[in-house]
Amino acid sequence: MGILNKLVSFAVGIPSFTVLMVASVWMQQWGNTSPNSCKLAETFINDYFCFHSGSLDRLKVLPNICPQFTANLMTAIADNYFGVTKKEFLFPPKRLLNIIIFWISNHSSLCTAAQEKAAILPPGAIAMDAVTPIAGLLKWCVLAPIYKEDSAEYSRLHLALLNSILEIPRSSPPKAIYAQHLAYCINPILTYAGDLKTKQELKLNQILSESALQMSLDRFAQAIQVAYSMCSIYGHVDDFFNQLKQLPFNKSLNIVINTYKKE
Template sequence: MTQIMKRLQYLEFPECSIQALEYLVLTHSSQPGTVIPGFGGHEEEISIEISQNYILFQNRKGKLSAVQELNLLEMLCHSLQTAPEGSRYTIFKVIFGGKPEECKTLLLTSLVSMALSTSCGAVLDCAALWMQEHDCYSKPVCDLSRTLVEDYCILFSDVNPAFQRLPSVSPLFTCNLITAVTTIYPFRDKKTIPPASLLEYLTEWISDDYCLCSESVRLVRIQAHFSCPFPGLVNWCVLGPLVLQCENSNEISVSENTSIVTLSKLHLSVLQSLQAYRSMELSQELFLMSTMLVVAQTLLGHQKQKHPTDKDLIHSAIDRLGQVIQVALETGSLKVERGRSELRKINKLLPHNRLLSMVSRKYAAEPMDVS
């Protein structure tokens, strides 16, 4: 057993966690080739063991009390915030990396919630990279995001300043959070309508910074994984007004009417965000035409269920879908070569729409046979 492990086994909480975090920061902040006394060249294995025993307390018989857990969270925030920027995520991965086990995800969720409330960008940036590595559509990431929505959008109706200024603290985390929450609340029917306050927050964030939704793509040169909130946002903009107005047999409420107005603002911000993507000179495809086809099929389902008086709502939704497809194609964020047949199918599937027909003729025309 190393000197460090011998020392830690005789310490009680919180001293053992303080010492464990100090060793993790020291080890992973050292220059390559530096040997830390007591590690004997097996830094990674020992770091993980220390983390499991004295931060996650996987082998502890009883759980930490609420006060002790709060103390631990404060220590984690402080350690990551004061660690050198280049080593923060390495330290974070030692603690929370690997398979998403319950003890890790519970502590991580509490840590991220605290970091959000205290505007601790160091922790939120690390959590953002963790979200990308696990995929923003995955269950662990969606579970984390759902808890944040409950904490900051559902339990408290008043505007939360910390949640409101989230993009200025960690744009990357905000981008990945938007991707996750639009997965949780796809806005396809009454059961998947997002909280009104969440819609307000997202609309304000995106309208204030048109590059926010592309923040994850900026890292593609150094991080293979990236998330894209645009497909989920298209669901909100195109299907949202239809769901809010047609899912209720009675007259829509004031809050629902406010959400419809907010969705119009969000739709404009999404189009402007796609325009901004062109100026970023990035070449990644953000959309798949198959995603737009799914939206079109959902629209068709709504059309079959509605009365003739709902035709205006359907055509307004098709207009929005056509605008998104047109701007995405023009900005290069959706490559028609891979979805030419799907674009033609979208045009044929839905009721006639002048804009959608023009886009289809321009981008989905059969290539000329020159053989």
């Protein structure tokens, strides 16, 4: 794995479409959020954002060279940060955040690139569906305010993702955003609201007007509304909207839930 990770990292720098395309298929077959794929993403981040502080020009053109690899890489990267099950939370380096914003802002269909073209596999092999990076990156934007990481970059990323969702081709059934991946944001928000009550001893009206909480809920509501209007959410959608009812009151989110209920 160490050699493979270094090979892929090296292929980004050359760049080598062939190696990156094979790596993209490999990640997809393992699962874009599998430990192996996340470790590959970690090596890439260390090589280009932690140990090397040079120009990012070479990385800016990565979507032009191999959009499928870039999309799968973003999915793995998104899973490496803002983890909701880890004791210690890791946040993406600002330079990484900026390059992802650049990628998505300048390539509106990049997030679904790995789904648009079937992976080339040996005869008899079953191609695994690609998980898009949309839900994982939205998690960053939604949770950033309550983790006090709400720099301007997260607002820009949120806008880029909303524009990207608007460009998703309609498909039947939908395949772009898995409902339970979107639901990852719910428990951290509930935990934060609970801490406001128990640790800060805020009253209900103070909790509901707390700025970080409301910004988080606003972003979540906007993303759900756009994704739902584009028919891009799949999975247990009814269960997902029922889970949303647990969240503290937010005007935008309430409208989204009621609209779904009516339809």
